[in-house]
Amino acid sequence: MILFLTCMTITINICFSSNPCSLRTLSVDGHFSFDEVHHAAKDFGNRFQLLPLAVLYPKSVSDIATTIRHIWQMGPNSELTVAARGHSHSLQGQAQAHQGVVINMESLQGRKMHVHTGNYPYVDASGGDLWIDILRECLKYELAPKSWTDYLHLTVGGTLSNAGVSGQAFRHGPQINNVHQLEVVTGMGEVLNCSEKQNSDLFHSVLGGLGQFGIITRARISLEPASDMVKWIRVLYSDFTTFAADQERLIGAGSTFDYIEGFVIINRTGLLNNWRSSFNPQDPVQASQFQSDGRTLYCLELAKYFNRDRIDALNEEVRNLLSQLRYITSTLFLTEVPYLEFLDRVHVSEVKLRSKGLWEVPHPWLNLLVPKSKINDFADEVFGNILTDTSNGPILIYPVNKSKWDNRTSVVIPDEDIFYLVAFLTSAVPSSTGNDGLEHILTQNKRILEFCETARLGMKQYLPHYTTQEEWKAHFGPRWEVFAQRKSIYDPLAILAPGQRIFQKAI
Template sequence: MATKLLLSFAICRLIVTVGLTVDPSELLRLGVDGQLSVDPFDIETASLDFGLISRSEPMAVLHPGSADDIARLVQAAYLSSQGFTVSARGHGHSINGQAQTNNGVVIEMSGGSRGSRLGLGNLAKQQVAVKEMHVDVWGGELWIDVLRRTLEHGLAPKSWTDYLYLSVGGTLSNGGISGQAFNHGPQISNVYELDVVTGKGELMTCSEEKNSKLFHAVLGGLGQFGIITRARIALEPAPQRVRWIRVLYSNFSTFTGDQEYLISMHGKPSTLKFDYVEGFVIVDEGLINNWRSSFFSPRNPVKISSVGANGGVLYCLEITKNYDESTGDTIDQEVEALMKNLNFIPSTVFTTDLPYTDFLDRVHRAELKLRAKGLWEVPHPWLNLFVPRSRIADLDRGVFKGILGNNKTSGPILIYPMNKNKWDQRSSVVTPDEDVFYLVALLRSALDNGEETQSLEYLTDQNGKILRFCDDAGIKVKQYLPHYTTREEWMDHFGDKWDRFYQRKMEFDPRRILATGQRIFNPSSGSTSTVSPW
C-alpha cells in the first residue's frame, strides 16, 4: 500500500509539472491491483510502436492486475471533470501510433518487460474447454502462448496471423488474417464470446446472444468501443505436421487464377483442398533471398531472368497441407492430386515438411535473424490494402510493374485472395463489395543504408503514390490496419457503415476517450453529455 501511495504521489507531481489538465485526485482514487507507472522506461516504451513513425508520450502506464483495474481506469476517465484518454497496447505492433495517446494512460495489456518482472502475466488464466472446443484467454495474451497452451490438449485455434507475437485483443480489434482466412475466415469470425470494458468503464460480457451489438462492434472495431479483456476462441484438433510448398509464376493472371481456384474449394471435403493459401510478389532478384523468401535453398537458387519473368516480376504461390504422422504415407498422393490442376512453372517447385508449430511460428525465426543484424527495430512504413478481385490485374500493371518498378525492396509484398462470405458483415471491418477480394500487403522496412529507394521518406512517398493511383484509376480499395487523418477520409473508408460506426461510438464511448491514436474521433472535455465528436 505504501508503494502504491508513493507511486500515486509521483503521478500527481508529474501531472502538475507538465501542466496536464487531469485532476490528480482522479488517479489517486483508482486503487488498482496492478501498477500505475511513470517510470521513464515504461513511458518511452508506450510512446513508440513497431512503425517507429509516430511518437506520443502518455502521462502514465497501467500494468493491470485484472480486468477490474482496466474498468476502474476507464471509468475514472469517463467521469473525469477535465478528461484524459486511454489506449490499450498489446505487443506494440501497431505501425501508425494506433495504440498511443497524449494526455492519457496507456494500458500495457501484454505486460511488457516490466509487467513480466512483476508477475502480471495472465497465461495461468487460460481455460481450455476440450468438450466445448474453445479456450478462454486474457485479451493481452500473445497468440504464441495461446497455441502452446491449447496444444497441450491436442487442439489449436482455427485462424491465424502470420506473426504469432501479437496480442489476442489487438488482432481481434483489426481482423486477424493469414492464409487460413479463405477457409475459416479471419480471427474475428472464430470468436464465441468477449469480456469488454466499454468507454464508460463498464465490464460487459458479450456474444451473439448477449449484448450482441457490442460484440459485433468490438470485433474489427479498432479499439473504438471497448477494451477486450477476455476472448473465447474456437478450437479444432491440431495437426502434427505441414507439407509446405512454394511454386513460381511469371504470368499474373495465371497466378491469380490458380489462387482463386484454390480458395473456391473451401466448401469441399478437407482432403480436396489446401489448408493455407498465400502468395507474394518478387519485383527484384534480392527479394528471393530476403527474410520472407528464405524458404528457397541457397544450393538451388532461382533467378528471375531464368524463368522468363514478365516485366521483371515473379509471383510465388505458397500453399500448405496439414497431416498427422498416421496419415503421412498418403500426403504425397494428396498433394499431387491437388497440384495437378495448377499452372505454375514446372521447374520451380520447392517443398519442405515440418512440425505444425514450426510452420505457424516461421516469421518469429526470421525476426530473430533480423534482430541479430539490427534490422528489426527500424521504421516500418507498411501499407495493407484490400483490393477487389475485378481490379487486381490493374494493380499489378500500375503498381507491381509500374510504381515499384525494378527497385530493390526491403520487405515482402504479400498477395492472396479471401472469400467475403467468411467475413461477418455485422462486425466493424469494411471490405470491398465483391465476393472475392485480395490482401495486398507491402511490408517494407526503411533502412539507413544510403540507398534512397529504401529510405523512410522514399517509401512513405511511394505509399502515397500507390493510394493516389488507386484513387485515380477508380480502384475501390479498403485499407487494412487503416490510417487516416481527416474525418472525410474515415467516412469514405467506412462508406455505408459509417452511420452505424458513429452511433456505436456514441453509445459505448460517448466521450471518445478510447483509442484516440486511431485519429477517428476527438476526445471530449467537460461533462459526460454527448457533444460534437469533431
Template sequence: MRNLFSTLSRNENNNVFLNSLSVFLLTILIILESDVCFSDEDSRFDGIHFDGNLSLRDNEFAASDYGNQISFRPLAVLFPGSVSDVATTIKLIYKMGPHSPLTVAARGNGHSVQGQSQAPGGVVINMKSLGGNTMKVQTGPSPYVDVSAGELWIDVLNQCLKSGLAPKSWTDYLYLTVGGTLSNAGISGEAFRHGPQINNVLQLEVITGLGDVITCSDETNADLFYSILGGLGQFGIITRARISLEPAPQKVKYITVLYTDVGVFIKDQEHLISAKRTFDYIEGFVIVNQTGTFFVLEVAKYFNPDTADSISQEIQSILSELSYIPSTLSELEQSYLEFLDRVHRTELELQQLGLWDIPHAWLNLLIPGNKIQSFVEGVFGKIINNTNNDPVLIYPVNKSKFDNRTSFVPPDDDVFYMIALLFHANASSIGIDGLEFLNDRNKRVLDFIEANQVGAKEYLPQYSTQEDWKAHFGPRWDAFVQKKITYDPLAILSPGQRIFQKGRVRL
C-alpha cells in the same frame, strides 16, 4: 503526491497545463472514490486501489511502436493487475467529462505501424500485464480456450497444443496479442476457409468507454460483441476472449511454385480458394527486380503422420490442376508449430542484423477481385520497381467467410485480395532518404487506387482525417458513430486511430 507532479513536469506533452489539471482532477477523483493516497516513493497507490501499478515514469516504450515513425508520450502507463484496474481507470477518466484531454489506449504488443496503440498525454494500458497463467482450455466436441486479451498468440498456441488443439485462423506472425488482432481482423492464409480471427471468437469480456465491464457474445449483448470485433479499439477494451479450437495437426507440407503471368497466377489462386479439395493455407508474394515481376504461390497441407502417403497423393492431384512453371516447385515438411511460427525465425535473423527495430513503411490494402489484375499491372514494375527482398504479399479470400456484422470493412466484391506492402526503411538499399521515399511511394500507390477507382479498402488503416474515415466506412459510417455514442460517448478510447476527437462525437 509531490512525485506525481514533478514527474508530470518532466513529460513533454503538448499541453502541460491541461494535463496538470487532468492529473489533479484524476487525483481528487481517486481520493474521493477510494480513500487512496499516493506513495512518496513513486507513482504507486498505497490504498490497494490498483492490483497492479500506475506508472508516471520510464514510459518511453509506450510512445513507440513497430512502425517507428510516430511517437507520442503518454502521461501514465497502467500495468493492470486485474480487470477492475482497467475499469476503474476508464470510469475515473469518464467522470472527468468531455473537457479533460485524458484518453486511454490499450497497448497489445505495440506492433502497430502508425501510433494506433499510443495515447498522446493520456493513459496507456499495458495489456500484457493482464496475462499470466489464466488460460483455460475446454476440450470436448466444441473445444475452446479462454484467454486474457493481453496474451500473445504464440503462448495461446503452445498452451492449446498441450491438449492436442489449436485455434483455426492465424496471423503470419504470432507475437501479437489476442486483443490487438481482434481489434483489426487477424487475416492470414487460413482466412479463405475459416474466415479471419474475428470470425472464430465465441465470447468477449469488454470494458466500455463508460468503464462498464460487459460479457458479450452472439447471444448476449450481440451489438457490443460485433462492434468490438474489428472495431479498432473504439468501443471498449477487450480483457478476455473465448476462442474456438480444432484438433491440431502435427505436420505441414509447405509448397511454393513460381509464375510469371499475373493472369495465370490469380486464376490458380482463385481456383484454390473456391475448390472443395484444396490446401489448408493459401498465400503468395510478388518479387519485382530488374529482370521482371514474378509471383510465388505459397500453399500448405496439414496432416498427421499416419496419413502421410494419402496426403502426398492428394497434394499431387491438387497441384496437377495448376499452371505454374513446373521446374520451380519446392517442398518442405515441418511441424505445425514450426510452420505457424515461421516469421519469428525471420525476426531473430533481422534482429541480429539490426533490421527489426527500424522504421517500417507498411501499407496493407484489400483489393476487390475484379480489379486485382489491373492493380498489379499498374503498380508492380511501374510504381514499385524493386521489392528489395521485403515481403509483398498477395492472396485472395472469400468475402462470404467474413461476418458482415463485425466492424471490419471489406471491399465490394465476393473475392478480395490482401496486398501487404511490408517495406522497411533501409538506407543502404534504397538511399539515405529511405523512409521518405517509401512513404512517398505508398502515397503514389494510393493515388493510383483513387485515380483508377479501384475500390480498395485499407487494412490496419492509417487515415488521419475524419473525412477519410467516413469514406472508408462508406454507408456504415453513421452506424459506426452511433455505436461510438453508445459505448464510448466521450471518445476516450484508442485515440491513436485518429477517428474521433476527445469529447466530440456526433452524427
C-alpha cells in the same frame, strides 16, 4: 514564502479536481508508472511517438475498469484518454495516447488461459495473451485455433481489433470470425460479456472495431484438432493472371490446401526481403531467391496439414492438387516441417533481423484489400509501373472469400465476393535518402493509393491509417453512421484508442 504556499494550494486543488494526477490516488491491484513511460510511445512502425502521462500495469480486469470509470467520471473537463497496448506492433501510433494512459495489456493476470476439449473445443484467453502462447497451450491438448496471422507474437486484443488475416482466412474467415464470446470494458468503465446472443451489438462493434468501443479483456476462441506436420510448398509463375486464377481456383475448391497465400518477387535479394523465409533445400525459401533476370515473378505459397501416419494419402492428395495448377514446372519447392514451426515461421526471421539491428527500423507498411475484378488492373500498374526495380520488403498477395467475413462486425471490406489482401511489408533503411529510404517508400505508397483512387478500384485499407475524420468517413462509406452511433453508445466521451485518430475527445 507566500508564493510557495500559493503554488502548493494550486497543486492540491488541481489534484482534487479533474486533474490527471488524481490517477495517483486510484487503488488498483497492479500499478501505475508515471516516470518510465517512454517505451509506451514506440511501436513497430517506428515513425510515430506520442508520450503518455502514465502507464497502467493492470493485474486484474477491475484495474482497467476502475481507471476508465475514473476518467469517465471526470467528464469532458479532462483531456485524459486511454489506449490499450497489446504487443505494440501497430504501425502509426494506434496503441499510443498523447498525455493519456496506456494500459499494458500483457501484464493483465487473473483467470488463466483455459482450454475446453469436447465436440466444440475452445480456449478462453486474456486480451493481452500472445497468440504464440495460446498455440503452445492448445497444442498440449492437440488442439489449435483455426485462423491465424502470419506472425504470432501479437496479442488477442490487438488482432481482434483489426481482423487477423492469414492463409487460412479463405476457409475460416479472419480471426474475428472465430470468436464465440468476449469480455469487454467499455468507455464508461463497465465490464460486459458479449457474444452472438448476449449484448450482440457490442460484440460485433468490438470485433474489427479498432479499439474504439471497449477494451477486450477476455476472448473465447474456437479451436480445431491440430496436426503434427505441415507440407509446405512454393511454386513460381511469370504471369500474374495465371497466378491469380490458380489462387482463386484453390480458394473455391472443396478439397484444397489448408493455407493459401502468395507473394511477389521483384528482382531482389538481400536479408530484408527474405525475412519471412526460413526453409532449407528441398527448400521453398529458394523460391524467393529465384533468379528472375529482372522479371517480376509471383510465388504461390501453400500448406497442407497432416499427421505422420497419413503421409502416403497426403502425398497423393497434394500431387493431385498440384497437377491442376499452371506454375513453371521447374519451380516446385517443397518441404515438411512441424506444425508449430510452420505457424511460427516469421519469428525465425525476426530473430535473424534483430541480431543485425534490422528489426527496429521504420516500417512504412501499406495493407490493402482489392476487389477481385480489379486485381489485374492493380497488378499491371503497381508491379508493371510503380514498383519495377525493387521492393523494400515482402509483398504478399492472396485472395479470400467475403462469405467468410461476418458483415455485422466493424471491419470494412470491399463489396465483392472475392477480394485480395495485398501487403507491402517494407522496411526503410534509417537516414537513407535513396530508394531504400523512408521518403522514397512513402512516395511509392502514395502513388499506389493515388492510383487506387483515380482508377476507382473500390480498394479498402486494412490496418487503416487516416488523419482526418473526412478520410475516415470515406473509408467507412455507408457504414460510417453505424460506426459513429456505436461510438456514442459505448464510448461517448471518446476516451478509448485515441491513436487511431478517428474521434477526438470533446473538451
